[in-house]
Amino acid sequence: MSEIKTRAVHKDPNHAAFVRAQGAIPGGVSSPVRAYGSVGGDPRFLASARGPYVTDVAGREYVDLVCSWGPALLGHAHPEVVAAVQEAAARGLSFGAPTLGEVDLAEEVRRRVPAAEHVRLVSTGTEATMTAVRLARGVTGRPLIVKFAGCYHGHVDALLAEAGSGVATLAMPGSAGVTEATAAETLVLPYNDLAAVEAAFTQHGSRIAAVITEASPANMGVVPPHEGFNEGLRRITSRHGALLVLDEVLTGFRVGPSGWWGLEDAADRESGGAGYTPDLFTFGKVIGGGMPVAALGGPASLMDHLAPLGPVYQAGTLSGNPVAVAAGLTTLRLADDAVYAHVNRVAATLSEAAGEALSAAGVEHVVQRAGSLFSVFFGPLAAVSGVRDYRQAQAQESFRYTAFFHAMLDAGVALPPSVFEAWFVSAAHDDDAVNRILEALPAAAWAAAAATA
Ligand SMILES: Cc1ncc(COP(=O)(O)O)c(C=O)c1O
Numbered sequence: 240m241s242e243i244k245t246r247a248v249h250k251d252p253n254h255a256a257f258v259r260a261q262g263a264i265p266g267g268v269s270s271p272v273r274a275y276g277s278v279g280g281d282p283r284f285l286a287s288a289r290g291p292y293v294t295d296v297a298g299r300e301y302v303d304l305v306c307s308w309g310p311a312l313l314g315h316a317h318p319e320v321v322a323a324v325q326e327a328a329a330r331g332l333s334f335g336a337p338t339l340g341e342v343d344l345a346e347e348v349r350r351r352v353p354a355a356e357h358v359r360l361v362s363t364g365t366e367a368t369m370t371a372v373r374l375a376r377g378v379t380g381r382p383l384i385v386k387f388a389g390c391y392h393g394h395v396d397a398l399l400a401e402a403g404s405g406v407a408t409l410a411m412p413g414s415a416g417v418t419e420a421t422a423a424e425t426l427v428l429p430y431n432d433l434a435a436v437e438a439a440f441t442q443h444g445s446r447i448a449a450v451i452t453e454a455s456p457a458n459m460g461v462v463p464p465h466e467g468f469n470e471g472l473r474r475i476t477s478r479h480g481a482l483l484v485l486d487e488v489l490t491g492f493r494v495g496p497s498g499w500w501g502l503e504d505a506a507d508r509e510s511g512g513a514g515y516t517p518d519l520f521t522f523g524k525v526i527g528g529g530m531p532v533a534a535l536g537g538p539a540s541l542m543d544h545l546a547p548l549g550p551v552y553q554a555g556t557l558s559g560n561p562v563a564v565a566a567g568l569t570t571l572r573l574a575d576d577a578v579y580a581h582v583n584r585v586a587a588t589l590s591e592a593a594g595e596a597l598s599a600a601g602v603e604h605v606v607q608r609a610g611s612l613f614s615v616f617f618g619p620l621a622a623v624s625g626v627r628d629y630r631q632a633q634a635q636e637s638f639r640y641t642a643f644f645h646a647m648l649d650a651g652v653a654l655p656p657s658v659f660e661a662w663f664v665s666a667a668h669d670d671d672a673v674n675r676i677l678e679a680l681p682a683a684a685w686a687a688a689a690a691t692a
């Protein structure tokens with residue numbers, strides 16, 4: 240029996256692909272989160288994707304709840320986005336010179352987020368946050384950066400300490416290769432704790448260049464900011480002459496037309512408040528519609544400190560690549576209110592159903608949601624009080640997710656292969672796709688219930 244199973248596994252094209260990949264690529268993957276490191280088994284090597292579905296090299300189709308880790312807001316291979324990419328590619332792949340498409344995209348960002356008066360296009364979220372850090376230091380002349388444990392801002396040296404996403408999945412405190420001097424210039428604070436921020440500024444205020452925060456963290460699982468947290472950061476940073484960098488790489492243009500900031504701003508103004516404005520925004524993922532585009536935006540008075548106008552250097556051979564910009568611009572133009580209403584509705588349905596299935600199976604858990612982003616935390620601690628920071632996220636019973644994940648995968652639903660990642664839905668997740676997920680949930684919940692550490 241076990242011999243038959245072993246032979247079946249070895250015949251699986253995904254297994255063969257993974258073995259081959261490990262001979263040529265570190266860990267067989269181009270980004271660590273793809274490696275199934277914490278859930279075990281062979282990563283699915285994908286051959287194609289369309290709408291809400293991905294298909295692996297064995298020809299097996301899955302409903303996709305990864306959505307390329309966020310960019311696929313409209314679903315995979317949206318025909319209008321593909322057509323825009325094809326048209327742009329036919330005009331030339333890369334010019335190394337300015338194009339009007341870049342201006343269109345920068346203006347579209349500013350239309351959605353007016354405080355992003357000037358926008359610099361880059362290729363990855365990592366470049367956007369790296370540039371934000373350099374710009375903050377360049378403008379203030381101060382060395383220190385404050386970040387929050389469990390927040391992930393890409394693989395920038397200064398921002399890897401106690402980071403979420405793959406760093407959390409691999410249980411790494413940070414990364415080898417980051418010098419002590421660099422690490423010493425980053426203060427890591429607990430999330431959702433304004434008292435800790437006040438204390439850090441009391442001690443180091445005149446040396447802090449910026450506070451960087453995920454607009455609503457989704458790289459330690461989904462841990463929304465408590466009411467007033469982001470506004471509190473704004474108040475404290477302003478008082479001390481430091482910048483506030485709102486990292487919307489993941490949330491931007493995904494949780495709403497103007498990102499998480501737009502949701503908070505609208506809610507605050509509805510209740511009579513004046514809203515708040517960060518100094519710098521970073522964007523990524525949806526802004527490229529599945530192609531490598533990211534951006535940094537803020538008031539002209541700050542952004543124009545970047546070269547060629549100012550002394551803070553930043554550059555990129557492929558920045559504002561015309562093919563990538565065409566994908567991003569078309570995606571944003573298609574991402575209307577109906578798209579956001581749809582993804583919110585699907586996220587509400589799925590997060591409630593996941594919670595009900597786990598409760599029916601007697602699994603202690605909490606489902607946390609921020610707009611259309613959600614994730615499940617397992618265990619009594621999470622269930623009692625919700626998860627407010629990285630320490631609590633780490634304390635969950637993540638072994639239950641392993642069982643849950645594989646049961647879903649066996650049933651044809653691809654979840655993110657780590658309990659610390661958010662679940663993503665798209666405008667293409669129609670009733671058929673949603674029903675397939677709903678049908679898979681009860682058995683996965685029972686698998687989680689039966690799991691042992
Ligand atoms: C909030 C946040 N910031 C920055 C990044 C880095 O973006 P990229 O992977 O494109 O470098 C990510 C994801 O990777 C992210 O989720």
Ligand SMILES: N[C@H](C=O)CCC(=O)O
Binds near residue numbers: 272273
């Ligand atoms: N959690 C990350 C993005 O938000 C996952 C993407 C990656 O690092 O490959």
